[in-house]
Amino acid sequence: MHYSNVKFGIFTDLHLDIMHDGRIRLDTFIEQMKKEDVDFIIQLGDFCYPEDTSKCLCSEKNMPINLKNAMRVPADVPKIELLEKFNKFFKPHYHVLGNHEFDFCSKEQAMKLYGMDKRYYSFICKGWKFLVLDGNNFKTKTGELKDYYYGDYFDSEDLPYIDSEQMEWIEKELLESDIPIIIFSHQPLNEGPRGIKNADELSNLFIKANRSGKKVRLCINGHTHVDRLECDKGVYYYTLNSMSNHWIGTKFAKHRFSDEIEEAFPNLQYTFPYKSPLYAIVELNSKGAYIKGESGEFIKPSPLDMGCDEDLSASVQDREILW
Numbered sequence: 001m002h003y004s005n006v007k008f009g010i011f012t013d014l015h016l017d018i019m020h021d022g023r024i025r026l027d028t029f030i031e032q033m034k035k036e037d038v039d040f041i042i043q044l045g046d047f048c049y050p051e052d053t054s055k056c057l058c059s060e061k062n063m064p065i066n067l068k069n070a071m072r073v074p075a076d077v078p079k080i081e082l083l084e085k086f087n088k089f090f091k092p093h094y095h096v097l098g099n100h101e102f103d104f105c106s107k108e109q110a111m112k113l114y115g116m117d118k119r120y121y122s123f124i125c126k127g128w129k130f131l132v133l134d135g136n137n138f139k140t141k142t143g144e145l146k147d148y149y150y151g152d153y154f155d156s157e158d159l160p161y162i163d164s165e166q167m168e169w170i171e172k173e174l175l176e177s178d179i180p181i182i183i184f185s186h187q188p189l190n191e192g193p194r195g196i197k198n199a200d201e202l203s204n205l206f207i208k209a210n211r212s213g214k215k216v217r218l219c220i221n222g223h224t225h226v227d228r229l230e231c232d233k234g235v236y237y238y239t240l241n242s243m244s245n246h247w248i249g250t251k252f253a254k255h256r257f258s259d260e261i262e263e264a265f266p267n268l269q270y271t272f273p274y275k276s277p278l279y280a281i282v283e284l285n286s287k288g289a290y291i292k293g294e295s296g297e298f299i300k301p302s303p304l305d306m307g308c309d310e311d312l313s314a315s316v317q318d319r320e321i322l323w
Contacts (some may be wrong), residue, residue, distance in 0.1 A: 003127025014223025045098020
């Protein structure tokens, strides 16, 4: 089995529709990745709303404040231009579908905007296999798994799931060769808050694949806007912090910017925004993964200043993961 060192740049949860300075954050990432001469870049979802924000199928009683504001005050952001900047990076570039891509459109529409042929797929770089998954499925009251579609998933409490078609594909990808494997997803793939509901089923696939020698090395996700590393049954699960903010909701609402900015981006008040963009450079070799993060801080007032006792961070820690 031959595989070389590989280096990639990664970020998640940019939320162009919420953040007033999303362009600056993306520009900073792109310029740094050019300097680092990474092998590829990837974003883990919640990049932007792919379509206009006029149609949502979520019931009024379950519609969260961020969707209500997006319908009331559509963000004036050059999304196409910024997506093209990402897609025209001089090395390979990859997208993961996040849940908020489907607040106001279908998977087909989001995939078209991102230039994705498939909602889940794999690619190989320098002898490493990378799987990109789609966890944006919820279970109906009749037990059927359904794609997120125009925000309808906010009416469900039984989510998210990896669907059976995708599980079969994952098993095939895991077992067909001895190439070491890294897995990308938006939602966490292990058990825990906001992780996929059928994590046990996926974990059993990992155990099956690893019986002949360790294949599944690391799973990387976004979604929860925290910086976290866990290990379960020999597989590492790494949650990458958001590039932009921690969403906190109405309890700690606070205006931090000018009236003009707050009016144009009304959901900013429901975040703890980060002063600088967060992202990571990940280097893989036969011994382990080395994550180079970004130190940052909250724009004042911070969660601590406001009496929030959640364990939150405005940084991405440097980490060393040994296989």
